[in-house]
Amino acid sequence: MQFMLLFSRQGKLRLQKWYVPLSDKEKKKITRELVQTVLARKPKMCSFLEWRDLKIVYKRYASLYFCCAIEDQDNELITLEIIHRYVELLDKYFGSVGVFLLFTLLEMFQINHSYTIMPINVKPVFSLVFLQVCELDIIFNFEKAYFILDEFLLGGEAQETSKKNVLKAIEQADLLQEDAKVSANCFLCVPIPRFM
Amino acid sequence: MSDVVEKTLTALPALLALDSQPGAAKLSSTSKLGHLIRSITELSSKHEEEKLISKELAAIKDQISSPNTTMRQMRELMVRAMYCEMLGYEADFVYIHAIKLAQQGTVLEKRVGYLAVSLFLNESHELLLLLVNTVLKDLQSTNLIEVCMALTVVSQMFPKDMIPAILPLVEEKLSHPKEIIRRKAVLALYKFYLIAPNQVQHIHGKFRKALCDKDPGVMTSSLLIYQQLIKESPASYKDLTGSFVTILRQVVGGKLPLDFNFHSVPAPWLQIQLLRILSLLGREDQSTSELMYEVLDESLRRAEMNHNITYAILYECVKAIYTIHPKADLLEKAARCIGNFVLSPKINLKYLGLKALTYVVQHDANLALQHQMTIIECLDHSDLIIKRETLELLFRITNAQNVTVIVDKMLGFLKLCNDDYTIIDLVGKVADLAEKYAPDNEWFIQTMNVVFSLGGDLMQPDIPNNFLRLLAEGSDNEEDDKHLKLYAVDSYLTVLKGDCSRLPQRFLQVVSWVLGEYSCLKEDEDQREVISLLNKLLEQRGVSSETRSWVLSALTKLCVGPGCADLALELADSLSSSLDTVLRQQAHELRLLSQDSQLHARVLPRPAPLDNLEVDSSLSFLDGFVSDALAAGAAPYKPPHQRHEENQQRALSLEPYGLSLPVSLSSCTLTDRQSPTLFSVSSGLSGNSTEPTHRTGANTLMLEGVKRVWGKEGYLPQKEPSGTQVSVEEPSDVVQSPHQQGTAETLTTQPETEPEPEPAQLDQEKQQLASSLFVGLGSQNSMSLLGKTEAAAPRFRRKGRHHESASSSSSSGASEMSSNSSHSSHHTADSFLYGGLLEEEPATPIQSLYHTLKSTTANGSLDSRQHSRPASGMGENEGRDIVSVKEDKQSNSSQILGSDMVIVRPSKMAEEAVVPPQNSSRPLPSTSSHSSDYMILQLPSELQGLPHSDIVKMTSDSHLSVSCCRVFREDALLLVFLLSNPTETALRDIAVELSCKELETASLKGNVIECLDGRNSSVCRYTLLMQRPHTQVVFTGFVTYQTQPGHTHTLPFSGNLSTADFIRPLVLSTEEYGKLWLSFSNDVKKNLPLLTNTGDSLLATLNALKDSLQLHIVDIIGSEGIVACRLLSGAPCLMHCRVNDASLAVWMRSPLSSLSDCVLYHCQRVLEEL
Secondary structure, three states: OOEEEEEEOOOOEEEEEEOOOOOHHHHHHHHHHHHHHHHOOOOOOOOEEEEOOEEEEEEEEOOEEEEEEEOOOOOHHHHHHHHHHHHHHHHHHHOOHHHHHHHHHHHHHOOOOOOOOOOOOOOHHHHHHHHHHHHHHHHHOHHHHHHHHHHHEEOOEEOOOOHHHHHHHHHHHHHOOHHHHHOHHHOOOOOOOOOO | OHHHHHHHHHHHHHHHHOOOOOOHHHHHHHOHHHHHHHHHHHOOOHHHHHHHHHHHHHHHHHHHOOOOOOHHHHHHHHHHHHHHHHOOOOOHHHHHHHHHHHHHOOHHHHHHHHHHHHHHOOOOOHHHHHHHHHHHHHHOOOOHHHHHHHHHHHHHOOOHHHHHHHHHHHHHHHHOOOHHHHHHHHHHHHHHHHHOHHHHHHHHHHHHHHHOOOOHHHHHHHHHHHHHHHHHOHHHHHHHHHHHHHHHHHHHOOOOOHHHEEOOEEOHHHHHHHHHHHHHHHEOOHHHHHHHHHHHHHHHHHOOOOOHHHHHHHHHHHHHHHHEOOOHHHHHHHHHHHHHHHHOOOHHHHHHHHHHHHHHOOOOOHHHHHOHHHHHHHHOOOOHHHHHHHHHHHHHOOOOOOHHHHHHHHHHHHHHOOOHHHHHHHHHHHHHHHHHHOOOHHHHHHHHHHHHHHHHHHOOOHHHHHHHHHHHHOOOOHHHHHHHHHHHHHHHHHHHHOOOOOOOHHHHHHHHHHHHHHHHHOOOOOHHHHHHHHHHHHHOOOOOHHHHHHHHHHHHHHOOOHHHHHHHHHHHHHHOOOOOHHHHHHHHHHHHHHHOHHHHHHHOOOOOOOOOOOOOOOOHHHHHHHHHHHHOOOOOOOOHHHHHHHHHHOOOOOOOOOOOOOOOHHHOOOOOOOOHHHHHOOOOOOHHHHHHHHHHHHHOOOOOOOOOOOOHHHOOOOOOOOOOOOOOOOOOOOOOOOOOOOOOOOOOOOOOOOOOOOHHHOOHHHHHHHHHHOOOOOOOOOOOOOOOOOOOOOOOOOHHHHHHHHHHHOOOHHHOOOOHHHHHHHOOOOOOOOOOOOOOOOOOOOOOOOOOOOOOOHHHHHHHHHHOOOHHHHHHHHHHHHHHHHHHHHHHHHHHHOOOOOOOOOOOHHHHOOOOOOOOOOOOOOOOOOOOOOOOOOOOHHHHOOOEOOOEEEEEOOOOEEEEEEEEEOOEEEEEEEEEEOOOOOEEEEEEEEEOOOOEEEEEEOOEEEEEOOOEEEEEEEEEEOOOOOOEEEEEEEEEEEOOOOOEEEEEEEEEEEHHHHEEEOOOOHHHHHHHHHHOOOEEEEEEEOOOOOOOHHHHHHHHHHHHHOOEEEEEEOOEEEEEEEEOOOOEEEEEEEEEOOEEEEEEEOOOHHHHHHHHHHHHHHHHHO
16 A cells, blocks of 8 residues: 545545655645545445555545555455555544434434534534544544554554454553553444444 | 334433543543644634634644643643644654653653554654664563553654664564564564564574464564565475465464454454465466465365455455366366456455456456456446446456457546556557457547547657557568558548647647658658748647757658758747757757758668667767877766775765766767657657767768778667568558467457357447457466467567566566576586576686676767767777677677578677587586586677576477576676577577566566577676665566467566675775775675684685675775675675674665665575575
8 A cells, every 4th residue: 555545524634544665745745636526436436546646445434534645456345445444443432423323313413414614603413424534533633543554553453453452452551651542442432333 | 214213212311411420531631632633623714714723833832842741741742732733744853852852751651652653754754863762771671561552653763774683682573472562573674684684684583483382463463574584585485385285275264263253254364365375386287276275275164254354364264265276167167267357246255256356357368258248348447447447357358359348448537537657558558459450440549549649748658659660660560660650641631630739749749740750651642831830830839849850850851852941941930039049959960951952861871761760879979089089188078986996085976876878868879769769768859859960060070981880770679671581560451360260250250159148138339339349358368377379460560578568567477477486406416606596506716707798788888978978088988888888789680580590690600509609718617517408508708708507498388488687797787698599490489587576587588489490599687786685576477479370379488686696706906995994884794604614714704705796895804804795786785794703894885775774685695605
């Protein structure tokens, strides 16, 4: 894998991980181009893209796009599953309100997906949902999202494919954290609805 | 769904409560980062965001540099800085603090520090050096988490030069009790292997231990390393096949712990890794493949669940099955699998299905037939990506009968597409197909017109160049040629009459060249119309000056006769004040030529002569000029390497200059009037312009007696005006392909032979499309894994491009015969004079290292031109240059003619290939032993004086055998392919194609041989240049030939080369060495084993190195020795050795640090093998 990007529907970068050495300028250029290309694609389209000499594999989870660049001979489907496994890990770690619940809410209330930036005065539940829950965990705890990614993928290769082991490694490190008590797990224990 | 909704609803109150009750996110939103994020979301414009962030960054900067900031605060600041960087604002002042945090913080802060470092810096950042100490300390820590963090950061980025510092510690971790540490250590070593393979060479044994680790995670990680190793040399890991098969069987059988399951599929990542390794091992190897049939079958069988992950495994299985030695029932199952993919309603699977089909159709075109309807549907798919992949598939199955339909589809796609990369790629493919399969002239010209106007200035420059070359050379049928040219002229006149302000420059250049060259063929038309059209083009705005110069050349050719003189004068006047010197010069030429029609006829004869233009590459006619200049006090000319060394002595430039053309291109008269190919080199300087200069100046220069040795044929030697040759390509409008089912039938009348799936349900139109797309497929294919035989003879005789499609077509074994294992066994008896191709053989001394060189390449001749400037001083050397160039040409053409030499050549070289000379400088002991059934292979004698390797047999079949010899020329590695025909029948149209992605390859002469008679042999050469050092490179290639017209055979081969093949001794004095040494800075250090069994161990060791690696021992003083070498004629590499007890401490310095690594790597190998 060459790099991984997470960005929101508004095109805001939420996380970036580069496994090939590139200059900042190149990185910015690539990010800008890719975000545009991916956002322009329609929901029913293929999750794979040919872009320059790379293959882009992307998937949208709620309002977040996960986007990986691989080489031509790599397996696109397994990359899609790497994304999925990462989402599962994030989900499990951040206590599951995140991505999936939001998705459910959107389905339930049939909210138009193209709803954009949160207007401050919208009904509280939706404003909460839109701005915060979906990307909230990743925005406010982005460094943790990185830690999880580093445990899962190392140097662009899937390092540990056992979900239990990844989380164990993260939690061990977290135990040292003084504020571990108030970590993300505190409020909900909703089973994850399966959409896949 | 209902229980999901229910659960969600129960969750809702808690969610709402979030508003009042601080949860995790709420909590952090009260922090400073939270505050920052909130305020950013409240902003409405980008401008405000910029203001806010710069304020934030200023605050961070302020706080972070204050001495009172605690590490804990630092951590918080770091997170905020990372956030700002992610938004795209630079915060480089925190980088150093990130390193400090990683160094000094407690575990928690360290973790953030390391993360920040890995996000901020990249591998080559200089600050990374400061991290080395921290990593070193943490690796030794007793705290597991610290060790983990250090290993994580190491496997993401680490300065390459510092690897030796931490390597022992990482190695030690391979036997750590905790599996997470072992796993990360393996991954770190994998990373090291990728960036500096020679550093971890000695721990290959430990990789095996990791492979046998009881923890599946560690084992999985070690597979990454093995995949890489096996990719580089599959032969050395064949013994592991059994183990990999066993592991895969266990995984598939569900023997792993359950938490490795992913959606109830056992360890899919591991499975895919293993499948890839197996396909690498089984490629072209029947016995190894047989070991894995069973487990592949089982994998296919087990992966039946309907989930992405099983499809991912299936896809990999299918690829493996088609890569290894084929087995019928597995292939059948794999084909069924592909069918499921292609027919799947899920778009992602459809895409992969198409990709798999594209991979597979070259082996089995029937599969494409089975899915033709799906393919046609995909062709009209709304998603461009699917369309694109479908076109790729169609490209692979194109033949002479369906080419029009397929090219039409491709052009249609091109019109919709706006992505540069895709356009470049597709345009190249269309041009390729058009050249190969064009059904008639009109279609060809029209297609190329579309290609030029769509591809515009983006496309590869060789497309227009090849096109023009093709027009200029034509085929054997003159009538047909004329027709083609006339049609081109007509169509371009139409183009110019229309609006041409939007046309790309490249297209205009092609148009003006063709008009200038061939519009005279049109007898009925007045040249004046052409002239006025071109003139109009010249005045048009937006035409680049390069194009203008093309147009002007065309006008110069056309402006002949009294009617045009006025116009020419007018034109010359208007342009003689142009700012562009080239245009000005051309205007001047135009003026002179238009006034003197005799001179014009001599300079630009019409019709353009087909015989070769010969250019005196030694520029001897300039001798007088040079000696005058010298007499007037000009500095004598120095060859580039000498200048380069002088520069280094002054220590001004630390980087070597790359190979470059001589600066004074304008004085280079090599550009041949007929060859548009050189334009890419001398942009702005059209060949047409240089020729007249040279000629107009001929009044004073002695051109008369100069023999023309270099011409069009230099790069296309198959054009031999021999009447005896049977025309292989039928020059009529319809392509004859006797091998194919329906010979010479038009598309519409082509009878359908392929199975039609339920024709009743398909609508007429699609069926028609299908029949035109898939025509000509089903018959000729079999389960041949050696690639689809090229049944249809290409319309235009350009063998060179066959290869492109074949090599780009697959990474599979189709075009690659792993000859390694085979020829190593063949030749164990041969003593490899210079480290065999495999480097398995012990190297024996080569006799002459410091050899005077003859240059025969294009580069060489450029060089020789440069040499000639200081006139007589170097006379002898040049003389030889010219001779060798001549010899090249002549020997080649004579060999083409084979034994019935009708043309008398004044060179003795011609016989050489047939009759081996007796006085070979060195006996080649065993070449005859393995070649009793064919000719004794000998190098051409001009090469025998150069150091060279043994002749190694690359590949052979019943008709042709190909051997290869590496000749170590000072400025390049020459691969000489000796082709011999052991049968009695003549072979025709032999083409040798070679490719290597790391090296620059150039076919020196004649990679196409028209005819090789029975019991005869011929030679073809490639020069290889290595610009950046690579320890090992693999080259692949193939030979195509025809036993009878229409029966093309392909013979693939491949081989390995190492840096050692590209290293040449660098002869200098101790003093020079000292100066050079000081001018480089980056050292690489390593201890090498010392040969202790002889008296003077240092001398013995250095001699051993010298003998096998072509190093130059500069001096030996006491226990120290200095050695120098260089990469071809490029970057030097210096080596300083000192005896330390039983080892040799070596320091390497070179402007290219990778060169030091490579040389060191080879030194180590040499010494270990002794």
